[in-house]
Amino acid sequence: MTIYEAICDDHAQQRTLVGRLVDLQSSPAERSAALGALCRVLDSHALAEERCFYVPLMLHGSTVAQSRHGIAEHRELDGLIATLGDTDAASPTWLPAARRLQRRLEHHLTEEEGEMFVLAREILDPGESAHLGRRFLEEIHFERGRYRH
Ligand SMILES: [Fe+2]
Numbered sequence: 531m532t533i534y535e536a537i538c539d540d541h542a543q544q545r546t547l548v549g550r551l552v553d554l555q556s557s558p559a560e561r562s563a564a565l566g567a568l569c570r571v572l573d574s575h576a577l578a579e580e581r582c583f584y585v586p587l588m589l590h591g592s593t594v595a596q597s598r599h600g601i602a603e604h605r606e607l608d609g610l611i612a613t614l615g616d617t618d619a620a621s622p623t624w625l626p627a628a629r630r631l632q633r634r635l636e637h638h639l640t641e642e643e644g645e646m647f648v649l650a651r652e653i654l655d656p657g658e659s660a661h662l663g664r665r666f667l668e669e670i671h672f673e674r675g676r677y678r679h
């Protein structure tokens with residue numbers, strides 16, 4: 531599996547979870563549970579992505595600015611998750627905060643799958659993208675395994 535396929539598969543899980551946060555049919559308890567799950571998924575995804583995608587790309591000068599931008603958005607998403615974590619899932623302020631997180635997350639995922647992947651494909655040869663895909667999956671499995679203990 532290439533690094534692109536591994537990242538995209540994980541993005542699909544994030545889109546499903548963030549969809550539950552804005553689902554008016556779900557109960558406050560279900561929304562809180564989805565936020566906890568999304569927080570763990572995003573945290574491990576961002577770490578694996580920074581180690582196995584952004585750092586290797588930043589070794590090439592042409593991708594430094596775009597890589598920094600992607601990493602800065604990880605920190606922005608951390609802030610939006612923390613804000614939502616401080617919000618009562620039954621309160622009227624939950625939905626606007628959840629929608630903002632959904633919008634910013636979708637922006638980030640689309641940018642990575644679009645212009646970031648285009649840039650990366652100019653730099654990483656097929657052997658490197660397969661190697662980084664394996665490393666990314668190992669990091670993700672390791673980090674997610676830690677949450678279960
Ligand atoms: Fe990312």
Ligand SMILES: [Fe+2]
Pocket residue numbers: 537541575579639642
């Ligand atoms: Fe990502």
